[in-house]
Amino acid sequence: MNAMDLLLWSRGPGLGIAIGIFLFGMVLRLFEIYSLGRKRDLAPARTGGEGSGWRTMFTRSVPDRAQFKRSPVVFTTGYIFHIGFFIVLLFLLPHIELIRSISGLSWPALPTPVVDLIAVITLIALIVTLIYRIMDPVRRLLSTFGDYLAWTVTFLPVLTGYMAYHHLLFDYTLMLALHILSVELLLVVFPFTKLTHMVTLFISRWYNGEWFARKGVAS
């Protein structure tokens, strides 16, 4: 199999399989979660907290100032790599073309050198989070194989994309194939690791926001 075959496979059957497993897994996970149900709260709620669950989905992205000061590394690198990852994902023209071809939606791209710089910043932030995860006692205790796997499959697409653009290590065709394959790996692993948080955090924040609002601590 040559690089072009690999590229064609990754753009064709590979992508179908990866998206299939991703969607299968995520739908399954949602059923797993919601099938457990929850009891209706019989305690009368305080008034004034309507919509707090929905608001918490967004407000929880902003940390309390004092808490920010207590975990600056996690907050800062977390912000940088999340925002960086999504800028690279959503504002590099080839990615927009992919989204457009699947969904019909499109928007203006950022200049490639800008995306390139953001990719580098994202990679650095991801490396810092990994080092911090290994060095910091709390994060080391909490970390499982799944956490390192999730890190790896997040890191690889950014790295291979960067390498492909800069013609590092391999020829562009092979590197592009590896880049797409790394994204497919991310999609396949996604529903079965903590990466599910991208979807379920909105559920969690909603439950959390609703719970607090019923008690009169609405966000």
Next chain:
Amino acid sequence: MTASLQKGINALREVLDAPIASYFSSCVRCGMCAEACLFYTETKDPKYTPIHKVEPLRRLWEQEYTLTGRVKKMFGLSKPVTDEELEEWSPLVYDSCSQCGRCSMVCPVGNDITYMIRKMREGMAISGHAPEGVIGATKRTIELGSPMGIKLPALQTQISKQEAETGLTIPIDVQGADYMALLSSMEIINFPEYLGALAKIFHNAGVSWTLSSEAFEATNSGIQIGVADLARDIVMRIVTAAEKLKVKSVISPECGHAFTALRWEGPNLIGRPYGFKVVHILELLDELRSAGKLKTTGKESEALTYHDPCQIARRGGVVEQPRRLLGDVAADFREMSDPGVWNWCCGGGGGVSANDRAEHLRLTAFKRKKAQLDALGVETMVTACANCRIVLEEGLEHYNMNVKVVGLTELVAEHLVEQEAGK
């Protein structure tokens, strides 16, 4: 598997619900909850990271309620939850968690870790892994009526004393009163002035109220230890008494988790809404104040601060009321750092104060409150939870700090404008 472990795991299977499944699915193990927990910040021991405290629950959820977990279990690839593990986790679930709920406010993905700890205790207690101190308190509540073993005669003694002191009658078992007041054992034994304060305030405001000889104890050890069946029996005593007396409202006393037990958990424990309202004494005082029925005179001149009891503020939504009341009676009120819903726990909530095993850890965790007080430099701290009050006093004594702790209701009562008799 022992029968007790079987029961414990069965209980955990029962309590695992959609929110918990979502929380575990969302956790990215960022560890930010550690920095929200005073048991971690004051010890720097990573095992006190809140989310780590529910690790056995997470594994059980994965093994029982997810496809991948079931497959892993089928092939013997997952580590089962054992008695040894639960025993190891007992200090994490009971000693180092006051259910203060701070981690639930901090978690970036929105996990309510406190909720999970509460649920996990259901499995821990029933499988015999609750600490002795908390078991004892629960036993006394069930068998004698109160965690400190206080019975009606003791209350009657305190009633007579307070009646003598205030010159007012303290009503008991009055049918059709508007309010039925509850007390915590600690108030009966350590702070009976609270009862006198209530009598004065209600008399002045013209509130019709009563105590019940059948249910005067508000605290609920069943909640703290985490046995819903027992908590239900305990809360049912109050419900039965209140409904028998046909009161319109029940007043939760200055006690944090008693409020949680009665206001938020109670209806869910008994499986139906109450036939009466539940108010916290601070809410009621604030209502009377707004209605102009609570007039005060004079203000405390020395600087004072307010310690928000977790269950009343962060987990109960009573934040502004104590500040309005304090504004009337204190000339120099100063906020601590991280006030209101961001407060730091005294370290003794959620059954920790009843847990002898946790004493050293609790005093270590008190360093957080000490640091807050040191930074503020006040000599009076007002609060609205008898449990906080005792824990704070113990902590202050341990660290030789010269700070006085005062109950807010008593403070308000001291500044009451007494109405002329006969009115």
Next chain:
Amino acid sequence: MRDETLLDTLKRRGISRRGFLKFCATTASMLALPPAMAAEVAAALGKVRRPAVIWLSFQECTGCTESLTRAHSPSIESLIFDAISLDYHHTLQAASGHAAEEAREHSMKQDWGNYLLLVDGSIPLKDDGVYSTIAGISNLQMLKDAAAGAAAIVSVGTCAAYGGLPHANPNPTGAVSVSEIIKDKPIINVPGCPPIPAVLTGVLAHYLTFGAIPDLDDLGRPKAFFGESIHDRCYRRPFYDQGKFAKTFDDEGARNGWCLFELGCKGPTTHNACATTKWNGGTSWPVQSGHGCLGCSEPDFWDGGSFYKALSTPISPVTGAAAAAVAIGAAAGVAIGLANRQTKAAAKAAHQKATIADLEK
């Protein structure tokens, strides 16, 4: 004449020393060698014997031959062609029928082990190769026979190099490339649909000049011509970097000569010399004329999805797979959901009211 070198040929044609200098400089340029290498070209010219060439055409469209003959620049390139002895070529030879086949057999016998074999078109393998025969001989048999006596093979065009159009899905004739059949001879792939004439003459010039095959990449292509991608050598590359793209073939961006990536240009993954060598005597090339690169010098370029869709898009629609996955996921979800509810119901049923005695183990 068969033993003469290219230098002898040039002399016989009465080329002057300046002409020789020009020939060497042009050849070096054609081989994409640095100008200083012209001297080496000159030195090598006197040493290499002029080879016989047999050109076999299999499943092809004659586009390759058309391209080579049409674009052929008389003086220099004709010299190259003059320097070879093209003993058999369907389209170009005068002979036909039995005479033509005899000529081929004769040439093979005479130069056994030394001739250069050029092939255009792919070879069908399905149904014993019945889909393409010459004089009753299957392409497969003819290739094997001719390859056995060849010094080296040049696969001209994408069909011979990688299977090309006949190989495209669903490949009804079972077409394959030369390199999938012949494993024991050096093979130079000169892909392209058609290949750039100057690249083929460059490869021949290299073989004639140095008597050896040039440096090849992992797809068997001469690195001198296929070493870099169209994208990297494209004069529109700065627009890609700036994020300026034509959205349609007639918009402002297209008129301004912006990057054609969004219109499906396959330049980033295509290796060829179009951007530098250009076509029609250096007049222009596809991107310069406003159309994206089709990627014709790469394997399976026919199967890479629409020519007019960006390289980063899926080749085949994913919506079907997505819908199926959601449906299967929902079915599995319902199943696990029911199982979860059962587990929970069982736990509830097994619940015995807790008593104080339960707390102490």
Next chain:
Amino acid sequence: MNGLNGIGVKVVHVGGNGNAHAVLREIEARLQLLVEKGEEGSIDLSGLPLMPEDYDLLEETLGEGEVVAEVHSLGPTRIHETGIPGVWWVTHYNSDDEVLAEFIEVAWCPEILLTPEDDVKDGLEALRARLFELNPKSPLGGAPSLDL
């Protein structure tokens, strides 16, 4: 042909791509080598993709010099010295006047303009042969034995 002329063609200039600057830099470096070490060099203009605008920029920057020459061998080769002495523009054409290769040579004189030594020798012999034909009796004529 009317048909083709009838089609409206809009010629749009797309602008250069900066490669002319690269070529000019290389010329500068080679010129310095020529001045300092007498080393001659040559740049193959087909090695980099150049747009018409790039050519214009190259031509404008280098300018026109004093020498224009044409060599006729294997089709024409046109040479001119640019406005920068020592920088020569050499274009090889085939007999159909199509460009075969194009070089910038940085040299005292492009090699193709210099008469090869062997050609001079051949020329001398050819000249003598012609003189001998003109005057066979002349002592100079028909004397190939003269030392050369």
